[in-house]
Amino acid sequence: MLSRRGFITTAAGTAMVPALPGLAASPQVLRVGMTAADLPTTHGIPNNGGEGFRFLGYPAYDSVVNWDFAHDKLTDITPGLFTSWRIDEGNPLRWICEVRQGVKFHDGSELTADAIIWNFRRIYDDKAPQYDAPAAPIVRATVSMIAAFEKADDKTVVLTTKYPFSFLPYLLTRLLIASPTQWEAVGKSWAEFAKKPSGTGPFKITRVVQGQYAEMTRNEAYWDPKRVPKLEKLVVYPMPEATTRVAALRSGQVDWIEVPPADSIPSLKQAGLQISVWPYPHTYPYALNCTDTSPFKDVRVRQALNYAVDRDGLCKMLNGTAKPAMGLYPSTDPLFGKPVNKYTYDPERAKALLKEAGYGPGKPVKAKIMISTSGSGQMLPIPMNEFMQQNFKAVGMDIDFDVVEWGTMLVAIRSDPKAPQSHGVDGINISLSFTDPSSMFRYYAKDSFSPTNYNWGHWDNAEATDLLRRAQATFNAQEQAELLSKAHAIIVDEAPWLFIVHDLNPRAMSKKVTGFSPAQSWYQDFTQISMS
Structure with missing residues (x-):
């Protein structure tokens, strides 16, 4: 079993808490x-x-495209510092975006088309004085398809993508807009800007x-x-x-x-x-190493891993704050598709798959998974992985853990699985989102192999990649949905991830x-x- 000082799953409220700095309780302070x-x-x-x-x-901060924070449906996009965006009728790579007028940064300077271009250069132009090397990968890991950006006039910005990409407005939510005037005022330093920030x-x-x-x-x-x-x-x-x-x-x-x-x-x-508990586009998987160095290169071992987990028991342990996951999307989502495999708790089927793959008594599957101590969306990683470790043991899988801090994991998931930053593990237990329709492309397409994007395990399925490429290239919503649901069914059946639970936030x-x-x-x- 795992043990780590300071991780206690019971909380009676008697822990000693040092006085927190900042504001004491007062009206209208959260x-x-x-x-x-x-x-x-x-x-x-x-x-x-x-x-x-x-x-x-x-x-x-605002982005050029904001989220609507909807309660009764999956959140969608809404105009932010762009009031509108459209595809150039003569060029599917070219997006024409109108800049919101009359907006001021917190330092009092005006939002302009020039300020927006300046922020794009912060991320995409490594020769620009404002280029931000630590921040750029956070945006570019998701918004990697930007080829060019220019100011058409004082009210219009034009973005050009490397290939037709219908989901671009969703991804533009990642680029938050900072004040160029404030950056200049603090000495042209992002470290100094962070001490005296200015957004809109x-x-x-x-x-x-x-x-x-x-x-x-x-x-x-x-x-x-x-x-x-x-x-x-x-x-x-x-x-x-x-x-x-x-x-x-x-x-x-x-x-x-x-x-x-x-x-x-x-x-x-x-x-x-x-x-408060409420559904949101969260999934909590093991991203599995599908290269030739890992036992998870064999689809039967990956499927066995998925059949080995008692998701209902895990959700019960979590006091109803999660729901079982059988894919990236919940099984009720229209994009779930029609996979053959339904990953219920079935230890006998897991054992049969492992036997077929050449494992059994005296020859267990041996693998190591990177897990975190805490982190955004990570739920309760230590007790959850302890629970699953026993499930795996029961079917003949010896799964050990590499316990790391959240920041270490964020570096690993954007690294090649054979790179030192990945610590030689066979999987990474990291919470991920399916907020926008391009999520599957980032996680599963061959084009998205790490370190370029988030297909950390280098899972390579030609049919799935083709479907995902076609989905992002079409601007027809019905065709997109059909392509994505077919791709998702393949993903479930091929199991490049262990699908564990969806958190209820x-x-x-x-x-x-x-x-x-x-x-x-x-x-x-x-x-x-x-x-x-």
Whole structure:
């Protein structure tokens, strides 16, 4: 069994919590305990995965295309700093985008077409003075198809892609827009900019104490009057230890925590605290190494792994904060398709597949999986993997773990599986999103082999890649859906991942928190929240 100092799955609320820096409880101040081990970067392209964008990305910055934070359906895109976008009728590579007028950065400077081009150069032009080497891979790992960008006039930006790519507006949500004027004012340094950031978002980042907290203040002049925050301040703290988060909430040092331990939920409810669970486009897999160095090169071993997991038992252990996963998409999603394999808990079928692949008593499958101690969307990785380790053992699979910090895993998933950064593992247990329709291409197409993109395991299926290429090239929605559902069925049957669960985004909060309507998204709208 795994053991790691500080990881305790029970949380009675008696843990000692040092006094948190920042603001004490006061009217219209929301204090949040994140799962991140460190404060996400504040310069407009946050690290720390989805949680970084959730708390120090979208609250303080806008993208050219924003999310609508829908509650009753999967979140969709909405105009941001682009008011509209369209394909050039004569050139499917060329997108014509209209820039929103009358928007100001937090430092008072005007948003212009030039400012947007300046931000594209920050990411895509390594010769530009504002090129940001740490931030560029965070955007380019997803938005890799940009070939060129230019200002057509003061109100229009033109983007050109390397190939026809119908899903581009979804991916443009990753590029948050920072103030060129402020970057100049702080000495042309992104490190200095992070101390005094300036975006166009509904909150202004007004104080950053690295490693401790960031404080955001309401932007009274936000360009969308409907989304001027009701809160005066939003303060976020990194708290990777689950028991520390619970104790901080119980003691009133924070008002909101991400991912309370599953076994703490009944007692938190009993104490009068609110528990929020809501579906969102989250999947929690093992991305499997499908190269010739790993036992998972054999599809039968990958399928056996999927039949070995007691997902219902795992969800019960998680107190109903997750649902079983049988693919990237939930089985109820129209894009799920019609795969042959339905990955219910079937240890006997797992054993039969392993026997067919040449394994059995005296010759177990031996593999190592990289898992994290915490992280954005990572749920409760230590107890969850301990649970599954016993499932694997029962069918003849000896699975060990390489336990790393979240930042190490984020580097690994964008590395070649044979690179030193991958630590020689046979799989990576990392939470991932299917927020936009291009997700399958990033995770499974041959074109997306790491380190270029997120097909870490280098799974190579010609039929799936062809379907995914065709889906992203067509602008016909019905044809897209048909191609994607066929590709997904292949992905389920070929099992390049162990599909484990879909998280239900649990969080706990004080009864004083009102107005929160969870979005079916990795990201949330903090503008409508108030404190009673």
